[in-house]
Amino acid sequence: MADQSVEGLRARYGDRWRWLAVLTVVLGTMATVLSATVVNVALHDIMVEFGIRQGQVHWLATGFIAAMTTTMLASAWLLDRFGVRKTLSTAMAMFTLISLAGGLAPTPELLIAARIGQGAMAGLMQPMGMYLVFRIFPADQRGRAMGIYGMGVILAPALGPVLGGFLVDQFHWRWVMFAPAPVTLLGVWMALRFLPSPRSRPAPYMFDLSGMVLLGAAVAVTLETLNRLQDWPGDSVRIAWQGALAAILIIGFIVRERRAAHPLVRLALLREPVFLYATLGAMALGLALFGSTYLIPLFVQTSLGFSATEAGLLMLPAGVVLGMVFPVAGRLADKRSARGLVLFGIAMFACSAVLFAATGALVGFVWLALWAVVGRIGIGFMLPALSTGALNPLAPEQLGAGSSTINFARQLGGALGVNIVALTIEFGEHEGGLPTVSAFASAWWLVAVCVALAAVPIWKMRA
Known part of the structure; x- marks a missing residue:
């Protein structure tokens, strides 16, 4: 049997082994982010086929992100217990099966359940890339490696709508559920071939199941409460009770994590100012990435009459430009202040959101594509700088918890962002049951302000 230790892999493949390992986790990351975004161009067709409104269909995006947010914190325990090779290969295999089941779902409820299952597996997969990069690369090469790894995080949202639009227009919206399966199948093979098995593991310890249950319940109730706000004031009593329950669950989770011997979230890391500020920045990055990816296809299809293919092609230039910029941003993260790079990214994305909000239907395809390019460049500068700025100061034994916490913050920002954006659109002006340009403009202004x-916290990060 082949030696799957780090030494054995290096002896077999040489120095290129590190990059083969990165490529493997990039496939997993691309599959998760592709799944999170590819469905967005199909939302209009799903609403029409099942006769549901935007207030329900947004759970296809929010449910995925919420499940992903909750389960990704289990990655640190899984890495300690089973190692990256077994954990990632198993998660990708399960993801493949759930994707196929979702494509065959006969009802919106089962489709949403499949999306939640996809999100749960994606949550286990996504932190693996950041963890692996910081374990196998020296400090002066991590920014470059994160730039390559981050291309999977960033290019997938750009390419996902293009692929989704083609599948919806040429075949059927169900094919967007099948689309990630070939990627994850290839990822299973590569994980078993190129990822290392640990020579030693920490002493076994109990998984923080109580913390996971409390966190999952808190996220679910919080998002459901936000969704219920569309029925305000008619359902005000239920909203108030759900809001109180969400607050109790959050407090219970914090108390549990402070007392647990092996907590799901190491709150002690948040006492480090740089890590805390980077975590808040990661939440803003999640809101920007997932909020804009949800908004753009729905906006141009619903209010401007674009086809699914046109909506996808609108994002393609942003993906191409970002593919060129992202490695540069990764190299800069090795040499420049993380604070300066993130602030530049924030300014670029906020400018993009303002342009979308201010111009709306007054500009054509080319200008809208340019606004998307501006926003994606901003996101590209934020991601590697936030990762290196947050994790470089940590000790090796803290990297698993640190990477899962940063990823959790990004996904939580995305889950809350998509839900708040959907709520803003739902409260906005509608014609014929569909939101108008004005409703989308309000959502864009909200995203711009939040990002x-x-x-403010990023400015407080030390240079």
């Missing part, structure tokens, strides 16, 4: 406010 701009993240500049």
